[in-house]
Amino acid sequence: xxxxxxxxxxxxxxxxxxxxxxxxxxxxxxxxxxxxxxxxxxxxxxxxxxxxxxxxxxxxxxxxxxxxxxxxxxxxxxxxxxxxxxxxxxxxxxxxxxxxxxxxxxxxxxxxxxxxxxxxxxxxxxxxxxxxxxxxxxxxxxxxxxxxxxxxxxxxxxxxxxxxxxxxxxx
Numbered sequence: 001x002x003x004x005x006x007x008x009x010x011x012x013x014x015x016x017x018x019x020x021x022x023x024x025x026x027x028x029x030x031x032x033x034x035x036x037x038x039x040x041x042x043x044x045x046x047x048x049x050x051x052x053x054x055x056x057x058x059x060x061x062x063x064x065x066x067x068x069x070x071x072x073x074x075x076x077x078x079x080x081x082x083x084x085x086x087x088x089x090x091x092x093x094x095x096x097x098x099x100x101x102x103x104x105x106x107x108x109x110x111x112x113x114x115x116x117x118x119x120x121x122x123x124x125x126x127x128x129x130x131x132x133x134x135x136x137x138x139x140x141x142x143x144x145x146x147x148x149x150x151x152x153x154x155x156x157x158x159x160x161x162x163x164x165x166x167x168x169x170x171x
Contacts, residue, residue, distance in 0.1 A: 004169045005034065013161040017042040020151035023165045028109035028144050030167030035148065037088075037101040038162045044155035045092040047123060047131055049101065051085040052149040053115070053139045063137040069129050083139070085150065086121025087131035091158075097124040098161065099131075108145040115139040 008030075011021045026033070039049060053061075061083040065076045078084050088099030101121040108115060119135040139145075150163060 003031075005166045006030070006169065008165045008167050010165070011163045013039075013157050013159055015159055017156035017158050019156050020149050021157065021161075021163045022147060022149040023163070024147045026108075026146050026148070026165070027167075028146075030109070031107070031170045032168040033105040033108045033145065033148075034166045034168060035101070035103040035105075035150075036164045036166070037085075037103070037150065038098045039088045039101070039150075040093070040098045040158040040161055041088055041090040041152045041154075042156040042158040043091050044152070045090050046152070046154045047087040047090050047099070048153035049085040049088045049099075049121070050151050050153055051083045051103070051117075052151075053083070053145055054141070054143060054147050055149065056139075056141065057081045060140040061137065062140070063135050065133055065135045067131060067133045069131055071128065083117070083137045084135055086119045086135055087123050087133040088121065088152070089123045089125065091155075093123060094126040097126075099123040105145060105148075111142050111144055113142060115141065115145060
């Protein structure tokens, strides 16, 4: 049987940009969550999108990222107070282009074990460097996920960045 995607919430960044986008009060009525993002960082040149779960700022996140730039490949491990969600376009990218993400959070409402997530992202750029990134992450908490926040490592999210939160029901 196919999975059913239900749009829970969406957000489009308005004029002037914003520091973060948060989805809160996420109901525990679905099997999994998926977040689809099209984003750009407003004024800096750092491409990392960060994610925080349930507003938690404790050192309980760990992520492993595999990244390619068009000419090199690398892997990174980050543990700390936030998670890497992937790469996005920046002010240094080709104008009016946005990076794209899909973040998958399985069994988000379970309270028996820690939560994992995965992400794939790609940037668009009319130059020699563009990023593709795959992230595997762990949120070391047995709390159900009720809130997701997204923000740039440096700078603000640019106008027209879009965020869509879907609940998945196994049919």
